[in-house]
Amino acid sequence: MFRQILESQTLLINTQSKKLASQNKKVIKFGFGQSPFLPPEPVMQALKDAVDRKEYSSVQGDAELRAHISKFHAAHNGLKASPDNILVAPGSKILLYAVLMAFEKADVFIPAPAWVSYEPQAELAGHNSIKVPTSFDEKWRINGELLLKAAQSKKHKASILILNYPGNPDGLTYTEEELKAIAAVARQLDILVISDEIYGLLDHSSSHASFATYYPEKTITTTGLSKWCGAGGWRLGVAMLYDNIEPEFKQALIGIASETYSCAPVPVQMAAKVAYGRFKASMDYVDRQIRIYKEVGNYCYNGLTAVDIALHPPEGGFYLFPDFSRHKERLHKAGIATSTELCSRLLLETGVALLPGTAFGFEQDQLVARLAYVDFNVPAADSIFNLERDAVNTVTGIQLIGSWLSGLG
Structure with missing residues (x-):
């Protein structure tokens, strides 16, 4: 039942x-x-100062905040998304779920190990989950060959890969060569990639490369304030869509948002403007x-x-x-x-x-x-x-x- x-x-x-x-x-x-x-003191102060901001924002998020996010990530590692192709939500978890819910039926490739919520979300959305097994010797990373092998279990036309790096639970990342190889297979199989880069700013070598750099035509990058800004309980997530996203897909995402979370908390969005607007x-x-x-x-x-x-x-x-x-x-x-x-x-x-x-x-x-x-x-x-x-x-x-x-x- x-x-x-x-x-x-x-x-x-x-x-x-x-x-x-x-x-x-x-x-x-x-x-x-x-x-x-x-969070930095100015960011916390901005939240306090915005306590009276009780109105709803647009479903996509405050326009100025989205502009700050766009500039911030372009400056950080060249990740480019126009403000109009950015969604702000109460956490990146609900954004991941919204992307999955936008599809009627899909095969969702999930590397193992993977963050605990990917597979349950795929199941809730009614999709076919396909684990892409890894090993210690492979540094718990997938590669193009493993993805091709996993694709033999496909059941549906639409395909989604959830890629997470630096990784939870492993704390490891991908090299440029590895990302290029995965991108080549994703392009070959026409896979939508959700690149969960919530830990991207905490790359220990400060050299995080977004997957969208190598597969810009069909990558949605998720991030937010929870890890790099120490604000997990504030629930501020971001999805950066690809430039030529299908209008009906984007509208589906906005529609799902409007029927579920409505908008991210406005006081937190005001604080996020300070976090993203003060790059240095x-x-x-x-x-x-x-x-x-x-x-x-x-x-x-x-x-x-x-x-x-x-x-x-x-x-x-x-x-x-x-x-x-x-x-x-x-x-x-x-x-x-x-x-x-x-x-x-x-x-x-x-x-x-x-x-x-x-x-x-x-x-x-x-x-x-x-x-x-x-x-x-x-x-x-x-x-x-x-x-x-x-x-x-x-x-x-x-x-x-x-x-x-x-x-x-």
Whole structure:
């Protein structure tokens, strides 16, 4: 009678962690990917100043804000979209869903691992989900050959690929050559690509290249304030449409928006105008985040690889995707055969919260998990970040994982 849609596991782990914390139990919060940074002071002040802005905006979003977004991304990495081809919404999640809902029937290619909401959204929209499996050796990245192979399972005329990089859950990105190869196959198969680049500004080398650069004719880029601006709960998402988008497709997107969310909160849009309108100041703020994320991420990488956990160095965002399979025999002897059991036991016995690989499209017996290295304190703007002082929970958490593994015998 009812749809079988489970609660998002990222939100569920946050709830479980809060429950343990309410019982006065120490929890290392590696499970929920929420930025520890506050938005810049001028952006927060703009939100306060706009508290009386209670009117509805246009469905597409404030015109001046869209102009700022267009200029900001053109300056950041050459991503070009006219203000009239930009949609602003309460979060990028609803924009992803609106794009999927605009199609009656489609095949949706979803790399595995992938963010937890892609597949449920595709199912809610009534589409055929096709996983594109990856592996540790491939750095959890898809390529043209894997996409061609997955296309053999197509059932419908319309095809959509959801590409996410820097990636959640893996914290990795794509090279220019890899993007060009995927673009070539997408062009060959006439695939619409939703390029989820919500972590793009947090590329650790500050060299993020948008997929639309290589496949401009049919790429929709999604982004927003939640990650680079530390404003996840404000819910401000952006979709940048391709230049020659079909009028009926664009109208479908606007129509879905008008019948669902109406518009993004106007006070938040006013704050977003400051975030996107002050390019130099915003990029200085982003650069500071990247320096800190790199230091914390590399500490976690070094600590985990030191205890023989398979892992790739972080390249963007604030995630790692540790693979515990080298400890499979030891884990099995301890009664741990699945990623869910792994994360449950780790949380219960050490207070370290990770998210199991099943949340990201993997089978239960694949002993992988996501680690969000965001459990640290951000020092004042005039202070230098100190790992031992400001990231005590992170340091403790990595040490606890290592000692827990060693203690399994």
